[in-house]
Amino acid sequence: MSMPIAFYICLTLFLSIFSGTDGYFEQRVTQCRYSSKDLHGIEFIDSYVFNKVEDIRFNSTVGRFVGYTEHGVKNAEAWNSDAGFLGQEQVQLESYCKHNADIYYSAIRDKTVEPHVRLSSVTPPSGRHPAMLMCSAYDFYPKQIRVTWLRDGREVKSDVTSTEELANGDWYYQIHSHLEYTPKSGEKISCMVEHISLTEPMMYHWDPSLPEAERNKIAIGASGLVLGTILALAGLIYYKKKSSGVL
Ligand SMILES: *[C@@H]1O[C@H](CO)[C@@H](O)[C@H](O)[C@H]1NC(C)=O
Numbered sequence: 533m534s535m536p537i538a539f540y541i542c543l544t545l546f547l548s549i550f551s552g553t554d555g556y557f558e559q560r561v562t563q564c565r566y567s568s569k570d571l572h573g574i575e576f577i578d579s580y581v582f583n584k585v586e587d588i589r590f591n592s593t594v595g596r597f598v599g600y601t602e603h604g605v606k607n608a609e610a611w612n613s614d615a616g617f618l619g620q621e622q623v624q625l626e627s628y629c630k631h632n633a634d635i636y637y638s639a640i641r642d643k644t645v646e647p648h649v650r651l652s653s654v655t656p657p658s659g660r661h662p663a664m665l666m667c668s669a670y671d672f673y674p675k676q677i678r679v680t681w682l683r684d685g686r687e688v689k690s691d692v693t694s695t696e697e698l699a700n701g702d703w704y705y706q707i708h709s710h711l712e713y714t715p716k717s718g719e720k721i722s723c724m725v726e727h728i729s730l731t732e733p734m735m736y737h738w739d740p741s742l743p744e745a746e747r748n749k750i751a752i753g754a755s756g757l758v759l760g761t762i763l764a765l766a767g768l769i770y771y772k773k774k775s776s777g778v779l
Pocket residue numbers: 575577591592593594
């Protein structure tokens with residue numbers, strides 16, 4: 533359906549020059565992108581960004597520079613014709629990304645923790661739709677996560693809002709996504725959660741009958757009633773027998 537959720541290590545170098553009211557900001561961002569345990573699909577990415585616009589990028593899977601602006605295209609052409617320079621970039625995949633993979637994996641990949649997900653009905657803010665659902669994912673690591681809504685199996689994009697990934701302050705994160713909607717009978721609404729700790733996307737289906745907490749209260753109440761009745765009956769039988777002299 534979508535790109536696998538992976539993690540990446542990012543190193544940024546900045547150079548900024550200001551003259552009067554004009555500012556120039558050059559940024560170089562190098563990334564090691566890891567998407568599986570066995571280093572399969574590993575990538576080294578080296579981006580050059582000028583005033584927030586990426587103009588040229590080296591991608592180790594492609595093995596050369598690609599330009600995205602006029603200036604970038606020109607530089608890509610020049611840099612790609614320099615075999616020495618290309619070689620220096622390509623070797624980073626081994627000497628930087630693969631070389632440090634154990635450290636990054638033990639710091640991040642091996643410490644992944646699955647989110648706990650809760651789907652609940654909440655009061656809509658006002659206006660457009662009478663109902664709102666909240667899909668909350670708690671205590672996951674690392675931060676990268678994707679929470680989406682499905683209505684009868686198809687992704688819903690409108691009337692969806694989400695918080696950022698919020699840091700708990702204990703290395704774990706939480707996120708809350710909201711869907712405002714007008715209920716239709718017979719439809720199926722689900723929240724889908726994708727995270728590197730999960731081997732496949734997790735689906736949570738909304739059961740419009742009664743929220744779980746309410747069902748639990750009813751179950752506890754009913755058990756109490758049954759237990760109370762049994763005890764009362766036992767007491768009554770005991771009392772009757774005793775008073776009629778059987779005991
Ligand atoms: C690098 O190139 C490969 C092959 O074209 C592509 O699948 C991948 O998305 C690119 N990675 C980035 C971060 O641009």
